[in-house]
Amino acid sequence: MENSQIAAVFDEIATLLELAGENPFRIRAYRRASQMIAGLPKQLRDIPAEEHLDIPGIGKGIAANIAQLLAGGSCDDLDALRKRFPKGLLELILVPGLGPKRAKLLFDRLKIDSLDALRQATREGRLRELAGFGPKLEENILKGIEFAAESNKRMVYWDAKLIMDGLLLSMKDCPGVQQLEAAGSLRRGRETVGDLDLLCTARDGAKVIEFFTRLPQVSRIVGAGDTKATVRLAAGIQCDLRVVPPESFGAALQYFTGSKDHNVALRALAQGKGLTINEYGLFRKSDAKQSKPLAGKTEKELYERLGLPWIPPELRENRGEIEAAGAGTLPELVKLKDVRGDFHNHTSHTDGQNSVLEMAQAAEKRGWEWVAIGDHSRSLTVASGLSIDDLRKSFAELKRAQDKTPGIRLMRSMEVDVLKDGSMDYPDPVLKEIDVVIASVHSAFSQPEPEMTERIRRAASNPHVDMIGHLSGRLLGRRDGYRVGFEAVLEAARDNATAFEINGQPQRQDIPDVQARRVKELDVPLAVTTDAHAALQYDYMELAVTIARRAWLTRKDILNCLSHKDLLEWLARPRGRKGTR
DNA sequence: GCCGTTTTCGGCCCGACTGTTTTCAGTCG
Numbered sequence: 313m314e315n316s317q318i319a320a321v322f323d324e325i326a327t328l329l330e331l332a333g334e335n336p337f338r339i340r341a342y343r344r345a346s347q348m349i350a351g352l353p354k355q356l357r358d359i360p361a362e363e364h365l366d367i368p369g370i371g372k373g374i375a376a377n378i379a380q381l382l383a384g385g386s387c388d389d390l391d392a393l394r395k396r397f398p399k400g401l402l403e404l405i406l407v408p409g410l411g412p413k414r415a416k417l418l419f420d421r422l423k424i425d426s427l428d429a430l431r432q433a434t435r436e437g438r439l440r441e442l443a444g445f446g447p448k449l450e451e452n453i454l455k456g457i458e459f460a461a462e463s464n465k466r467m468v469y470w471d472a473k474l475i476m477d478g479l480l481l482s483m484k485d486c487p488g489v490q491q492l493e494a495a496g497s498l499r500r501g502r503e504t505v506g507d508l509d510l511l512c513t514a515r516d517g518a519k520v521i522e523f524f525t526r527l528p529q530v531s532r533i534v535g536a537g538d539t540k541a542t543v544r545l546a547a548g549i550q551c552d553l554r555v556v557p558p559e560s561f562g563a564a565l566q567y568f569t570g571s572k573d574h575n576v577a578l579r580a581l582a583q584g585k586g587l588t589i590n591e592y593g594l595f596r597k598s599d600a601k602q603s604k605p606l607a608g609k610t611e612k613e614l615y616e617r618l619g620l621p622w623i624p625p626e627l628r629e630n631r632g633e634i635e636a637a638g639a640g641t642l643p644e645l646v647k648l649k650d651v652r653g654d655f656h657n658h659t660s661h662t663d664g665q666n667s668v669l670e671m672a673q674a675a676e677k678r679g680w681e682w683v684a685i686g687d688h689s690r691s692l693t694v695a696s697g698l699s700i701d702d703l704r705k706s707f708a709e710l711k712r713a714q715d716k717t718p719g720i721r722l723m724r725s726m727e728v729d730v731l732k733d734g735s736m737d738y739p740d741p742v743l744k745e746i747d748v749v750i751a752s753v754h755s756a757f758s759q760p761e762p763e764m765t766e767r768i769r770r771a772a773s774n775p776h777v778d779m780i781g782h783l784s785g786r787l788l789g790r791r792d793g794y795r796v797g798f799e800a801v802l803e804a805a806r807d808n809a810t811a812f813e814i815n816g817q818p819q820r821q822d823i824p825d826v827q828a829r830r831v832k833e834l835d836v837p838l839a840v841t842t843d844a845h846a847a848l849q850y851d852y853m854e855l856a857v858t859i860a861r862r863a864w865l866t867r868k869d870i871l872n873c874l875s876h877k878d879l880l881e882w883l884a885r886p887r888g889r890k891g892t893r
Numbered sequence: 894g895c896c897g898t899t900t901t902c903g904g905c906c907c908g909a910c911t912g913t914t915t916t917c918a919g920t921c922g
Contacts, residue, residue, distance in 0.1 A: 335894080336905090337894070337895080337904085337905055338894050338895090339894090340894085340895090340905075341894035341895055341905095342894075344894090344895085345894085345895090368895090368896095369894090369895070369896095370895085371894060371895050371896080372894085372895090373894055373895085374894070374895085408920085408921085409911085409912095409919090409920070409921095410919095410920085411919060411920050411921080412919095412920095413918080413919060413920085414919070414920085443913090444912080444913065444914090444918075444919080445912095445913090446912060446913055446914095447912095448911080448912055448913085449911085449912065449913085452911090452912090496922090507922090509922085535909095535910060535911070536910090537909070537910060537911095539909075540909060540910070542910090542921090552921095552922080554909090567907090567908095567922095568922080570922085572906095572922075575906075575907090576905095576906060578906095579906045579907080580905080580906080582906090583905090583906080584898095584899090588906080588907085589906080589907085590906085590907055590908065591907080591908070591909095592908090
């Protein structure tokens with residue numbers, strides 16, 4: 313069982329406990345464990361059971377559940393709870409306005425146990441029989457049912473970012489708005505985003521809220537007060553706007569950036585110092601009226617007043633960043649400007665849109681020091697992969713492009729298919745002619761895990777392979793990755809001085825942050841890549857770097873931060889078993 | 894259920910908004 317599946321079980325247990333009206337702190341314990349496990353850099357099954365207790369948020373009870381899950385795929389607590397509540401009850405909670413209490417009431421009194429049953433009962437006016445259910449709620453539930461049916465669709469980071477960029481532009485025209493910033497999971501750079509959070513300072517909140525709710529992007533107003541509004545955007549995502557006074561901007565930005573777990577942990581830290589935090593500032597507990605904020609204007613002063621350096625948003629997942637900040641061991645995260653070039657992209661020879669020269673010129677224009685320009689190998693016929701002859705012709709073309717782009721050093725890279733048996737799509741002598749070889753799986757996705765693992769291990773052990781491309785093979789929102797043993801591949805990569813790619817295509821984001829952090833743990837190098845299929849898609853480097861930052865990576869961990877000279881040295885590194893960098 | 898340089902028991906983050914209420918519960922983030 314994967315960590316993500318175990319995390320999902322604990323999340324379900326937490327929800328079911330809510331329905332059962334259990335102790336809220338017990339519920340929170342399960343949620344916390346779920347979050348913690350989802351963020352672990354290593355698979356629980358690869359950690360000795362007795363060490364599970366060392367993980368924060370995991371005690372005796374949850375450790376026992378983990379043991380059961382790893383042994384048999386389920387656990388007693390989950391099974392017992394599932395027997396008490398029908399599956400459809402979990403759907404009801406997805407309806408905005410319905411939480412565990414109301415869902416339970418609907419089930420107990422009206423036997424409603426699915427969205428369909430809810431729709432019918434609402435239309436028949438049966439909800440009004442219940443205390444606390446009036447006409448407004450009824451109306452909101454009807455609207456909410458359609459939303460719930462598709463509410464598990466999160467938007468990939470890049471799409472959400474583009475929508476947010478548009479909103480920021482629009483809100484700049486709003487009279488009275490001073491500071492304006494995106495918060496929430498988007499600011500933390502999460503791979504998918506469930507809703508957008510926008511924060512601004514202004515004197516007259518009501519006027520700003522009115523301006524915001526009338527923007528053309530807004531399709532429906534869910535709620536609006538003097539300091540807060542929630543709307544549905546035509547683009548199909550919810551957006552919250554909060555207006556706060558300038559002296560609270562830092563506290564509010566911190567608060568609405570989250571994550572929830574980070575904030576809870578930060579509050580606990582404040583508690584221990586006799587302080588309390590809310591979105592308006594940091595206060596002494598003794599200051600009951602909260603009249604004298606100790607900090608709040610900026611995030612930096614808020615963290616510093618708690619005895620911590622400012623923590624970059626990408627790290628705020630309660631995955632050890634608060635402890636590291638306290639110990640002064642936060643990493644100096646890689647920045648976009650540290651990147652000197654890209655390894656992975658495609659030209660019009662295969663499925664890209666721009667020529668080799670155009671890709672070279674676009675890279676030069678970005679100010680990169682070098683770029684490796686790539687294509688697909690011959691097996692990938694859907695993308696008209698290059699034959700050996702065409703590949704060799706392209707070397708000459710690259711030389712001609714180099715003459716026209718004196719400001720950048722060009723190299724040839726190739727995304728070479730890993731065939732079913734783990735052999736490469738070109739013979740070794742041909743691979744040797746290519747400057748940067750990226751080994752990727754594009755076929756036979758449904759191989760059993762042991763075969764897939766061995767297949768990629770073999771590729772990672774090929775002395776001409778420089779990095780493993782998009783290891784999981786997932787496409788967010790479209791398909792899960794293929795089944796592959798990450799630790800086994802990682803071990804082969806370490807032993808053979810092979811790197812891992814962090815692919816910045818919005819649907820891929822592969823490998824994800826948690827795995828990249830694990831790669832770093834073993835001191836295996838990583839590369840951030842765009843997988844650009846058009847010159848404009850070099851923009852995806854920003855996303856690849858964001859993933860790297862979420863993985864706690866510094867410039868030392870990333871091959872793209874090497875100078876051309878040092879990169880050539882790395883490419884010529886000694887290979888083979890136990891070879892060193 | 895977890896956790897402990899205040900504690901192995903008794904705590905556990907905090908406020909806005911809504912809808913239904915005569916003072917607040919439920920939901921949400």
